[in-house]
Amino acid sequence: MTLKHESNTTSKVLMELKNLSKSFDGHQAVRHVDLKIYEGEIFALLGGSGCGKSTLLRMLSGFELPTEGSILFAGEDIAKVPPYKRPFNMMFQSYALFPHMTVEANVAYGLKQDKMKKADIDARVSEMLKLVHMEEYRKRKPDQLSGGQRQRVALARSLAKKPRLLLLDEPMGALDKKLRGEMQLELVDIIKQVGVTCVMVTHDQEEAMTMADRIAVMQAGEILQIGSPHDIYEYPNCRFVADFIGTVNLFDGTIADEEPAFVVIDVPNLAAPIYIDHGISGPGGNRRVNIAIRPEKVRMSATPPEEKYNWGKGIIDDLAYLGQHSIYHILLPDNQFVQVTQTNDNRRERPFELEQEIYLHWTPDACVVLEE
């Protein structure tokens, strides 16, 4: 059950968080987080509001002091170094562009703090504005720019100082939906082009999956799982992660037979037991488990399957035709609903009707066994 897909094992560690905690007036916002950030990766902290992801980011940028633990960067603990002495820069959710300065002055602000020569500053500002395609707006004030343009300026400003680490706080939070999709890919392009390591915070799973190399799913101040978007989706390690990323159907079951090569699980709601084609290093004496199946991994048919395992019977309670695919809500005995997505790869009329009795089935590798 612990399928560790630790990526980037060959890369160098840029930063390491050890046992990092933060509490506000007795409320623990971040609990004992251990985390490694590798050089050159885009790392996303994903979770709902109040999960501690923003607090964690603010500790990396230096705006919050950890109550416990350390942040190791280049061999030193920088947990107590003030933000203006860290070689990290942040792109704020609201962009935080200085309203009394021009685009140019905003981008130059950080460079001026390093007492750079004026000619060098000018050159760097031009280079950055070119990178984000904002050269012709250099004399404008932030209130004369659109939301997307402001984001570009904010990005240019935070990259101008060549930070060792770029922090993004809800990078798409202030943009409308249509712009988001375009900007996500462009942002990744720019970050990869510059080659900067990046830690981002988002509540949007799609955004995290589009942009990040690795994702940490957070809840109640703890990191539940770290992995590539693929790992997190296909091999969630707990109910919360499975539920948070995408849609999932969950079954309660009891282990009937456990061998090193396979497992058989009895599920009362299904007509046939579940068969999984690999062993699980499950909870010792605990025979009760959760099984998760993604809606698109389930197949539907009007006739009973031939197999001995991995199928169930139900009634179509609701269906939504969405063009490229349809979503079905199947009512199992015991009032449990299962969601199924079927690609409409055929132009035939509706394959199934409401109230129709149908059979669900899936392959032995479709299921994931979860901890409670």
Place this chain on the structure above:
Amino acid sequence: MKALTMRWYKLRQSAWLKPRNSVIAIPYLWLLLFFLVPFVIVLKISFAEAQIAIPPYTDLITLANDQLSININLGNFVWLFNDDLYFSAYLSSIRIALVSTLFCLLIGYPMALAISRAPASSRNVLLLLVILPSWTSFLIRIYAWIGILKPNGYINNALMAMGVIDTPIVMLHTDFAVYVGIVYAYLPFMILPLYANMMKLDHSLVEASSDLGASPVTTLFKVIIPLTKAGIIAGCMLVFIPAVGEFVIPELLGGPETLMIGKILWEEFFNNRDWPVASAVAIIMLALLILPIMWFDRYQNKQMEEQS
């Protein structure tokens, strides 16, 4: 049919306009009569001559022997410009008001900053503590400084008891005492608009500045102060303009050599009973203050418009 509806609509609209106009008219007429018209009268009387009568000034327009004559007397203004006393009084009023405003700003800005940075729970109490003195009596707060500053007052008594000085330092009835009094009395008026402005400041701008490598001092001068400029202007105007015309403070704390225009106006009016000269003094004071007042007005209106 359409014309009919239009007419009906217009009728309704004008009916709706009527109560609206009367609502506008009540405060409008009151302020016109009791705030604006008086200035016209002051201007008029500044061109009159003093005489022993009731009222103690001459009419500008007289009708005698079927002859309408208009007597505009520029004597008061000529008098004011030729007499050094008035000229230096204007200068020293402005100097005293400027210096006091500067000190109010230097003391008030960090105080307002500290209140805006305080935890939300204690912010209101701190603000209350700053405003509270201005709700008690102004006169009594100035009076308190007489006891503190006078030759056998608390400061001199304490210093002499400690053996720091042998003879009392003269502080009361000096310009120094006037500075202390103005700063003391007007400090809350400086802090209030500054605080209001700082609370509107987006804190992520301060964080962004720090994130980009600016030290707290740089952030203060490059980001916080420029972005609270509106509050600085409002606070300074709220202190400077009334301070120029201040009467009570120079009267109680200042000495005979403390020349302030408010005091001169008071003396011309109450002691010399020369209403026309007092009016001329007021007109010149207004002329000096009209620009700052308009600046303040414009700022206030901008604030109101931003809010709504």
Place this chain on the structure above:
Amino acid sequence: MNRFSFSRMMLWLGLVFLYAPMLILIIYSFNESRLVTVWAGFSTKWYGELLRNDKLLDAVGNSLQIAFFSASGAVVLGTLAAYVLTRFRGFKGSTLLRGMITAPLVMPEVITGLSLLLLFVAMAQLLGWPEGRGMTTIWIAHTTFCTAYVAVVVGSRLSEMDMSIEEAARDLGASPIKVFFQITLPIIAPALISGWLLAFTLSLDDLVIASFVSGPGSTTLPMVVFSSVRLGVSPEINALATIIITLVTSLVFASWWYARRVEKARKREMQRMLAS
């Protein structure tokens, strides 16, 4: 993080600067000696003297009366002015009205006082009213300058208020007058109260304007205090100061405490509703 420790130090020093003189006043009001600045033992006799000072008590009566009526008048006029400025935007002459609302906030008192006196004299000549000067003329003068303060307080509340509430009431068929009395007024009521209190204290405190427009028999408290203070320190004034400071402080903190209690009860209620 001691990032703003300098400003915090300034805050405490500033508060000491603001409160030390008042504290000294209070302490020495209990001084036995007539020499206010030399301590000669504890006594409350100056409070007794104060109560036997008929001139002063008369002035207190006058001041309270004027303050009450001025504050009430200023709330009516100031609220109307604020409403007009925030809701009827850009009518003819709105700029002038705005100017007449904000200018009194900074206008030197000697100018306001002199100009109003000259107005009253001119009106008496022209219309025969007001005959002589007294409580009425002080009331008019105070109402006028307090109107500006009330308009600012109420105006900021009005512009913060969610306008769609008023629009909803109008949409549901309420006439503009009904909307004002049934919707707007209850919502801005706290601002009206604080505006009234502000106007009340301003009127109570005014010396300069009242000195210009008062007549015989309408001496206010600040005028009595001023004529006494001009002659130097006096323990009776210290006693009076103590009473004023205690009164204002306890009123302010009582209302603050009450507001906080209401707020806390509201929060508790919210939490209970969310929990269930």
